Amino acid sequence: MTQKNTSRAGAAEAMDRADNFAAAFFALKRILAPYIKHLHVNADTRTRFYLETKAPTYKGKPLFFGAVISGRAYVSFHLMPLYWDESLRKKVSPELKKRMQGLSCFNFTGPDPALFRELGKLTGAGLTLYRRKNLL
Numbered sequence: 001m002t003q004k005n006t007s008r009a010g011a012a013e014a015m016d017r018a019d020n021f022a023a024a025f026f027a028l029k030r031i032l033a034p035y036i037k038h039l040h041v042n043a044d045t046r047t048r049f050y051l052e053t054k055a056p057t058y059k060g061k062p063l064f065f066g067a068v069i070s071g072r073a074y075v076s077f078h079l080m081p082l083y084w085d086e087s088l089r090k091k092v093s094p095e096l097k098k099r100m101q102g103l104s105c106f107n108f109t110g111p112d113p114a115l116f117r118e119l120g121k122l123t124g125a126g127l128t129l130y131r132r133k134n135l136l
Contacts, residue, residue, distance in 0.1 A: 024070075025070045027113075028068040031120045032066050032123065036051070043067075047071075048068070049067060051065045051066050064078075066078055066079045073109075075108050079104050079119070088125055091125070
């Protein structure tokens, strides 16, 4: 392969990666979008979507709920209710645990519909947890 072809292949690979990241970001953002009516949108950009409680419910400040952040190596989905509640963490499947970083973060390099459906269910359970603990 010539230098020119190698450059084209690298550029095409970078475009595919960017497309996969964008698709993952927007699919993960759609998981959090239904909860906008219950939470405050702290950030909404092409690479960051961040939700927190509307009221100052934790140490006089709004409490983080969830976020989608597109970084250099992966797209991260953060769900703070997992950090607060062990029973919710126990609901995470082994497949999704493989994507887990810490107690409340999951990393992706592209869309994964089955795992995103599971995250959707966990997110709904997380809002229920916040409601039950009077954090909203």
